[in-house]
Amino acid sequence: MQRIRNNELTIQAPIHSGFGPRTTALEALGGEDLRGKVAIVTGGYSGLGLETARVLAESGATVIIPARTPEKARASVSRIPGAELETMDLLDPASIDAFAQRFLNSNRPLHILINSAGIMASPLARDKRGFESQFATNHLGHFQLTARLWPALTKAKGARVVSVSSRGHRISGIDFNDPNFEIREYDKWKAYGQSKTANALFAIELDKKGISYGIRAFSVHPGTIVTDLSRNLSDEEMRAMGAMDENGKRVLNEYNEEFKTIEEGAATIVWCAVNKQLDGMGGVYCENVDIARAVPADSPQPPGVRPWATNPEFAEQLWELSEDLIGVKFPV
Template identity: 60%
Template sequence: MMLTPQAPIGSGFGASSTAAEVIKGIDLTGKIVMVTGGYAGIGLETVRAFRSAGAKVIVPARDMEKAKAALADMPDVLLDTMDLLNPASIDAFAERFLSQFDKLHILVNNAGIMAVPLTRDERGYESQFAANHLGHFQLTCRLWPALVRAEGARVVALSSFAHRRAGIDFNDLNFERREYDTWAAYGQSKTANALFAVALDSIGKSQGVRAFSVHPGGIATDLQRHLSQAQLNSLDMFDKSGKPIISPENNRKTPEQGAATSVWCATNPKLEGMGGVYCADCEIAIALPSDDSTEMHGIRPRATDQVAAGRLWQLSEQLTGVKLDLK
């Protein structure tokens, strides 16, 4: 199979499109869909869109009380406990899911943490890389049998244009020798999310599993809860009165607009037979010429590199002790 070109396809949607708009006319009746972190911010709007199209939606949640409150108006959404920083929790969740459901048609790896102080999981791995990448890597591998049985599943990995901040430092992944930089750690995890989709799609397309990574846009959500006021000011996301700036063409979106690219990648028929690409503004993003590019909307070579993707996949297997069952 040929690689899908990292180039726009003329989706008919754009930066200001909402999740409700891109799902219009899509029927997900009988489909099983999972959204990690689907109880806050863009995750909540992603769940709302899938549910409106008739899907059965499962939301694994670290904070069950918060999840129950957020999804109170959607009582048919199935909640279960899972913590991306706890490998045993991921395995237990996946086991419960597989005992109840035979197939998984759409998996949106949406949950994440951003710009947190240096913390490590129980294995000693830096928390942003562990939660944003390794936890989702493990979850996807554990759910693999259900994805294959769906005969046409799509996996969406939430990356970010923050991949511009850092590539993967294969020599010091967990900041054991270099000084910890919260934004470099976040950027590394977002580059990892994009490379994960490249590798997963390469492995999965022969079995009907396609993968995409997305940049949702800059959205004011709980993701910013760890930032200082100075850090928030540097992001230029809020006006002087503290209200979020909404300017979709300039990467400033509402949660409904932020969820749109995930929903588009997961459901749009124009993407049939495609995968392994990074998308933004409900479109396959342009490939930028260098990692040093200052362009906001495209993807840098470091996040599409096939060799780096394969290397990261093998390293992720080693770090988690988990592999895909490719029988």
């Protein structure tokens, strides 16, 4: 699939980066010196977010990590050089606004925004506005955060926004008539798939609107990694995924193109956030430290991005829906 954005062509096809599934986040950095750069990493206190934040900070960036419960995150964040721990709950719009305003009050530019925090296959729950929790946390909360941080992103005069999506997007597109499962029966996996498709579509429209401000956006499938994201899955579900050993410990029993270590899982996130190979590009879904292939809806193979997650009309429709739902408009 090809999209023309303000006279720039972005192709949803591999660029043959020279990296691959075994690349680590440090390698994907491409030797970039990030001194003077400022990054915000949601979910930066555990799992992929923690590794991403660590690599960015050790490469010189100032990294801000918002957490719903800072006290629980303090020990892990303390291992990241110079990291700033903040308070923010993606299910609480007032908390999002307060965090963003505190950052704006610092008068700093924001060069890197990594929307990494998320939940997966959780029981039906709703945020304070009544929105289904996976859609609210994984998409709407980050949509609002990005909108509020827009002045700092434009101030950077060259920023990147990375939305952590998932191969789970292939489970479901967006149900624009019932995104919050108010009519249809709740299915935890369809809700997760919908939220991950939303992450991919958000990057497409954000890139379209941000390019004239020097803001480029990407979505990422990091791979399958055993982290706290799987906390809502039963032992039976983990065993079926090959993610539990004979002693009942939740670990991957093998590593392949899909199953990765945390260092490998964070690689595509870091690559999209800083690597010069992507200069002048954006609005694409990436995996295995490269731009992913666009594949048909009925593709039997897991890799690649499905058409409902790359459709620019769907991206525009989701943008309008999101602004209407949360009552927040992007200043573009």
